[in-house]
Amino acid sequence: MKLSYRLILCAISLLLFFSATDTYGQSPPGVSKFQEVETDMKSFYVALSRLSFAVGAVSGLVGGLRVYNNWQMGKHQIDVQVVSWFGACLFLATMGFFLSGLYAVPLT
Template identity: 35%
Template sequence: MKTNMRKFYAVAVLLLLNISAFAQDGNAGINEATNQVKSYFATGTNLMYAIGAIVGLVGAIKVYKKWNDGENDTGKVASSWFGSCIFLVVVATVLKSFFGV
């Protein structure tokens, strides 16, 4: 029985040493992941600006069509479309300044 316990303790010690060796590489992995996310961040904010521009153009076309048709809810449609466009641009700008990229 004592030999089985000794084997168990030996395996447990080796396992703990192995885990501590992997934990030291964890910081390097987290730093690498952070650098990769930062490298994609500028592209993501530019994508948000582009989506905001497309939403603005689609909104302008819809508002122009409603205005020419003489519909009563033109102001409501204009505020919703352009509000969403402004929201996308503001969110991209705030995220860019918040994360310091």
């Protein structure tokens, strides 16, 4: 009687042990989708940060041309324009670096 009780107890504990390892081996639903979205976001982020640098460069060129044009036309109060265009370019250029550090995404 004691031997069969121990045998049944051992069989039940082994059954519970092996059934628990099977459930831990499975991933919860949706984990693969989250990993796909993470890789998509990293690729989109790199493209958008490069677009931010390109827009900053174009903005700098346009601002430089406008300031140069106003200076050649004889407008001597161009300090505000220089500061505003330089600030816009600096903001767009640093935004890509700031966001890459914030989201831990390399710019490569």
